[in-house]
Amino acid sequence: MEFFERFAIPNPSLAIYISMVAIALTMVAIVAGLTYFKKWGYLWREWLTTVDHKRIGIMYLLSALIMLFRGGVDAIMLRAQLAVPDNKLLDPQHYNEVFSTHGVIMVMFMAMPFIFAFMNFVVPLQIGARDVAFPRLNALSFWLFFFGAMLFNISFVIGGSPDAGWTSYFPLAGNEFSPSVGTNYYMLAIQISGIGTLMTGINMITTIFKMRAPGMTLMKMPMFTWATLVTNLIIVTVFPVITVALAMGTFDRLFGTHFFATSNGGMDMLWANLFWVWGHPEVYILILPAFGIYSEIISTFSGRNLYGYKSMVASMVIISALSCMVWAHHFFTMGQGAVANSFFSITTMAIAVPTGVKIFNWLFTLWKGKIRFTVPMLYSVGFIPLFVIGGVTGVMLAMSAADYQYHNTMFLVAHFHNTIIPGVVFAMLAGLTYYWPKMFGFMLNERIGKWSFWLLSIGFCLAFFPMYITGLDGQARRMYTYSEATGYGPLNMLSFIGAGVMAISFALIVYNVYYSIRYSPRNIGADPWDARSLEWATHTPIPEYNFAIEPHVASSQAFWDAKKKGHELFPGKLEKIHMPNNSGVPFIMGAIFFVWGFSMVFSLWIPAILSILAIFACMALRSFERDHGRYISVKEIEETETKLRGVN
Amino acid sequence: MSELFPRKQIMGFVFSLILTAAALTVYFLNMSFAKGMVVLLVTAFVQALLQLVVFMHAGETNDKWVIYGKVAFMMAIALITVFGTLLIFLWDM
Ligand code: HEM
Ligand SMILES: [Cu+2]
Numbered sequence: 001m002e003f004f005e006r007f008a009i010p011n012p013s014l015a016i017y018i019s020m021v022a023i024a025l026t027m028v029a030i031v032a033g034l035t036y037f038k039k040w041g042y043l044w045r046e047w048l049t050t051v052d053h054k055r056i057g058i059m060y061l062l063s064a065l066i067m068l069f070r071g072g073v074d075a076i077m078l079r080a081q082l083a084v085p086d087n088k089l090l091d092p093q094h095y096n097e098v099f100s101t102h103g104v105i106m107v108m109f110m111a112m113p114f115i116f117a118f119m120n121f122v123v124p125l126q127i128g129a130r131d132v133a134f135p136r137l138n139a140l141s142f143w144l145f146f147f148g149a150m151l152f153n154i155s156f157v158i159g160g161s162p163d164a165g166w167t168s169y170f171p172l173a174g175n176e177f178s179p180s181v182g183t184n185y186y187m188l189a190i191q192i193s194g195i196g197t198l199m200t201g202i203n204m205i206t207t208i209f210k211m212r213a214p215g216m217t218l219m220k221m222p223m224f225t226w227a228t229l230v231t232n233l234i235i236v237t238v239f240p241v242i243t244v245a246l247a248m249g250t251f252d253r254l255f256g257t258h259f260f261a262t263s264n265g266g267m268d269m270l271w272a273n274l275f276w277v278w279g280h281p282e283v284y285i286l287i288l289p290a291f292g293i294y295s296e297i298i299s300t301f302s303g304r305n306l307y308g309y310k311s312m313v314a315s316m317v318i319i320s321a322l323s324c325m326v327w328a329h330h331f332f333t334m335g336q337g338a339v340a341n342s343f344f345s346i347t348t349m350a351i352a353v354p355t356g357v358k359i360f361n362w363l364f365t366l367w368k369g370k371i372r373f374t375v376p377m378l379y380s381v382g383f384i385p386l387f388v389i390g391g392v393t394g395v396m397l398a399m400s401a402a403d404y405q406y407h408n409t410m411f412l413v414a415h416f417h418n419t420i421i422p423g424v425v426f427a428m429l430a431g432l433t434y435y436w437p438k439m440f441g442f443m444l445n446e447r448i449g450k451w452s453f454w455l456l457s458i459g460f461c462l463a464f465f466p467m468y469i470t471g472l473d474g475q476a477r478r479m480y481t482y483s484e485a486t487g488y489g490p491l492n493m494l495s496f497i498g499a500g501v502m503a504i505s506f507a508l509i510v511y512n513v514y515y516s517i518r519y520s521p522r523n524i525g526a527d528p529w530d531a532r533s534l535e536w537a538t539h540t541p542i543p544e545y546n547f548a549i550e551p552h553v554a555s556s557q558a559f560w561d562a563k564k565k566g567h568e569l570f571p572g573k574l575e576k577i578h579m580p581n582n583s584g585v586p587f588i589m590g591a592i593f594f595v596w597g598f599s600m601v602f603s604l605w606i607p608a609i610l611s612i613l614a615i616f617a618c619m620a621l622r623s624f625e626r627d628h629g630r631y632i633s634v635k636e637i638e639e640t641e642t643k644l645r646g647v648n
Numbered sequence: 649m650s651e652l653f654p655r656k657q658i659m660g661f662v663f664s665l666i667l668t669a670a671a672l673t674v675y676f677l678n679m680s681f682a683k684g685m686v687v688l689l690v691t692a693f694v695q696a697l698l699q700l701v702v703f704m705h706a707g708e709t710n711d712k713w714v715i716y717g718k719v720a721f722m723m724a725i726a727l728i729t730v731f732g733t734l735l736i737f738l739w740d741m
Binding site: 273344 | 721724728729739
């Protein structure tokens with residue numbers, strides 16, 4: 001009996017039982033649907049075993065959207081709980097679990113896959129390559145992310161969710177204060193998907209350095225590719241830190257070590273240190289690809305070359321280095337002295353400089369441009385003023401003396417949502433709308449899209465600006481309620497209303513997808529936005545080999561040159577094309593990692609050891625397997641090309 | 649014949665064994681903590697570079713500056729992290 005008790009949730013409630021039933025029903029429905037429509041084979045052949053960067057990108061995208069809704073529901077629950085003083089909607093334990101889950105899901109399992117979706121889908125096209133450098137590794141990255149996310153998501157129905165915040169500070173996250181398995185889930189789920197992320201980092205760097213089309217020197221790469229390159233350099237630099245920190249945390253919780261304990265020579269503050277050595281660069285890992293997407297969109301819809309290309313690149317490189325030197329600004333109040341704090345204050349403020357350079361470059365690109373206010377452009381233009389507010393409050397927080405006042409209040413919460421929502425989420429939605437036609441062959445409806453943009457922006461301001469005020473008045477973050485006498489009530493109600501407006505906006509985006517699937521015209525050609533870089537130079541739908549003939553490039557906007565200046569993009573002639581084979585091993589390995597993670601969470605050593613062995617068996621299999629890929633013959637390419645040209 | 653003889657690799661192998669032996673002395677000789685750490689750090693970094701250059705072919709393609717550049721960047725960041733942490737927890741706590 002005791003054995004089974006571990007799997008029960010510590011604080012069950014009606015909502016959780018309902019979720020259990022809902023999850024079970026959804027799973028039954030999926031299995032039944034796949035069987036009824038005889039789609040198992042299709043799913044396996046075309047998606048689960050695919051190594052095609054475009055399909056992997058689309059799978060990342062779908063996962064990110066699903067996680068956006070999971071995290072969004074959490075957010076609504078949090079705001080509902082705080083909407084009125086002394087609310088009893090959630091008890092403190094549930095509140096803790098919900099905000100911890102919300103943070104982890106939004107950062108690790110929503111924003112990260114969202115940026116990987118665009119990196120995977122766009123970068124090989126933008127540099128004129130046929131796939132990424134290591135296509136099978138890429139599939140493995142995706143499945144590790146996916147199963148890591150699934151492991152994290154089952155926590156709330158089996159064993160209980162983590163409740164020590166998305167930062168999971170020790171000693172709170174240690175066994176003594178967090179006895180449930182929730183924090184084990186945190187450690188292992190992030191570990192598994194983090195390994196996938198690290199592999200993506202290596203993969204993307206190699207792809208960009210090794211597989212660019214002839215003529216594309218580094219300084220002729222489109223801006224999104226540059227952003228991807230710099231981002232992945234940061235990933236490879238800092239992800240090992242979180243890998244090690246999580247491993248140490250896991251050891252503390254499962255094997256009784258004392259790395260982060262307060263006794264026996266352990267040091268709890270070291271967790272906070274290591275977490276932020278990774279954590280601050282992580283926020284730049286999220287924002288740089290977003291900057292890349294904005295650069296593409298703003299230059300396309302201003303009908304102009306991106307202003308200050310070189311300074312854009314330089315500022316990203318400077319940001320990548322600086323972002324690794326500022327981590328202590330997350331714990332100015334931990335007890336170190338003024339020298340350390342001043343150092344980290346100054347480095348932190350310095351980051352605002354290259355960021356400002358980028359803002360001015362976008363403004364100068366808009367200046368005298370022929371601006372078209374499409375939905376992606378609206379998001380990009382909305383981003384500029386809103387993000388600046390986030391940056392300015394960031395600089396306020398960066399003053400260590402003042403931070404004693406702001407730290408861990410709602411002011412901080414307002415700051416980072418103010419950077420992440422207009423920065424990252426807007427970019428993701430802009431990119432989604434912008435690349436949607438390339439991915440699926442039709443456009444999203446512009447009218448509904450504009451409605452959702454305005455609702456999201458207004459909802460965002462309503463939801464987060466009040467927090468600046470309540471934060472300065474002293475409302476602490478992560479407190480499940482407050483008394484009426486504090487006077488925080490009305491502003492928190494306003495926040496709740498704002499969150500509701502944002503929820504309506506997201507619902508509208510879903511409706512837009514449905515509406516556009518039904519009513520959008522399909523004959524939109526390959527370049528519906530009149531864009532400038534190579535990803536628009538191939539057909540829609542994109543053939544699996546991307547480009548029949550390798551493109552030749554002479555500037556950072558090769559496609560524009562080809563359209564307007566008579567640049568010859570495809571000078572060669574057709575040759576047979578070498579492509580990688582599909583493989584089921586990445587999916588299977590991901591699944592085994594899931595079993596491993598689950599067994600570790602519950603200290604089930606035998607299945608844990610067996611799954612480790614199975615993982616090594618998969619790797620050995622790969623080493624001894626002979627797989628030289630396959631060729632697509634010229635005849636086959638010709639057939640595909642004429643068919644696709646017929647569509648346009 | 650001499651082109652076929654993997655001189656570089658053999659030398660690299662011998663040198664990496666020497667480095668390992670040097671690191672082992674920390675265990676066998678009775679050194680102070682500080683001295684031991686210095687020996688370990690130095691041998692570890694030289695060893696890593698050796699492996700990278702000789703056995704992982706870092707310098708053999710014409711884009712080697714990319715590899716070396718990345719290694720240098722990583723080392724710089726690692727050092728900043730270590731010294732930053734020392735600043736926070738030892739020198740200014
Ligand atoms: C001008 C640029 C920025 C500066 C100067 C800055 C400064 C800061 C400072 C000093 C803190 C810690 C405050 C405290 O804990 O009391 C902080 C927290 C945070 N910032 Fe920023 N920031 C900037 C940009 C960004 C961007 C671009 C993002 C994300 C895309 C971001 C995300 C975050 C997050 C997630 C936290 C809080 C995490 C937590 O404690 O849970 N910041 N920022
Ligand atoms: Cu930070």
